[in-house]
Amino acid sequence: MATTDEIIARNAPAELIDHNLIDKDVESLCDGMVQYEKRPARRRDGSVAEGLYNAWIIFNNPKQYNSYTTDMVKATILAFRRASVDREVNAVVFTAVGDKAFCTGGNTKEYAEYYAGNPQEYRQYMRLFNDMVSAILGCDKPVVCRVNGMRIGGGQEIGMACDFTIAQDLANFGQAGPKHGSAAIGGATDFLPVMIGCEQAMVSGTLCEPFSAHKAARLGIIAEVVPALKIDGRFVPNPTVITDRYLDEFGRVIHGEFKTGADFKAGRDLLKQGEVDLSMLDEKVEELCAKLIETFPECMTKSLEELRKPKLEAWNKNKENSRAWLALNMMNEARTGFRAFNEGNKETGREIDFVKLRQGLAKGVPWTEELIESLMPGK
């Protein structure tokens, strides 16, 4: 009887149809600010599965905390489509360069300097953004978000669109929307309620308070958390976060909450002494990809399609309305909030005086250029 290898050699067609829409490198769309790499896939025993790969989609804008520009959004859509139709690809690993940030959402410089006050342009941008989220949710391969650093705002949204998340434990998570002039309707308001329930979704989507990777794991936003800090050559958990106790003296869950006061300061000092090493993150990601490869491929894709439905249905129901609202919101609150972040700095702060604005609006003051200028930090 012929071996499977012999049958493959005998029966594989000489030519395969290419299902890609365009024949361009992902990198060429965005000056290399999104990278697409096929890395050899491995079996669970660690050996290379010849001819099979994991597609790594890597944001490369570390100076701006891996926020995505319009060109990067286009490149990301192409990258996910490429991985989706590539017969050799087992899984997609979505990550970013460095150890500070996976992604902090839309590029606030571009928002402030190009899209602010330009709703028709932002509407076109939002078509691309929506297609990026849909490309993740529609990828025929399992998508693993490798959280190398903070995942905030739109970064959290595209991260939650992924099927699995593995995070290094120095990474923070959360939304930025209402603090910076937006609403977290690029996926967060759709995904959060189905992932963590309405109450915690409300807390995250409105208050915009960052939370730790340990808390993200507890809430069920991420699948796994691994240490990344090495002190004297040994991995230790994030020292600014409570990880050694589950309950406080009143029986409230505190595991994963940030430490406070002197404990927080001591944790931060320890953090500065250590070095960040993402090798455990990479091991976990490889381990997951190896588990995924040892399954039937079509049963895997069907399982993904079914299990994505709660997220996808909410997303599809809302994404067009969200696009229209976000475009018009670029005339006032987004225009103000993103400019404030972009024009502010550590000294002046990067947020507006929200109470002043509310006081004006309570008196019926209209949105004017003059009002917006007056709200900029340092004015």
Ligand SMILES: CC(C)(COP(=O)(O)OP(=O)(O)OC[C@H]1O[C@@H](n2cnc3c(N)ncnc32)[C@H](O)[C@@H]1OP(=O)(O)O)[C@@H](O)C(=O)NCCC(=O)NCCSC(=O)C1=CCCCC1=O
């Ligand atoms: C809380 C932060 C993420 C991190 O704060 P901190 O640790 O204090 O670092 P910073 O000094 O603020 O940032 C370091 C440098 O990175 C630049 N940076 C950070 N984020 C961005 C970004 N998103 N775009 C461009 N540049 C960014 C920052 O300017 C610093 O560089 P500098 O040269 O100035 O020193 C904090 O950085 C933060 O809040 N960032 C902004 C988060 C944000 O508002 N994101 C956009 C949210 S809205 C969004 O993503 C949307 C998606 C689609 C739907 C609609 C929508 O709104």
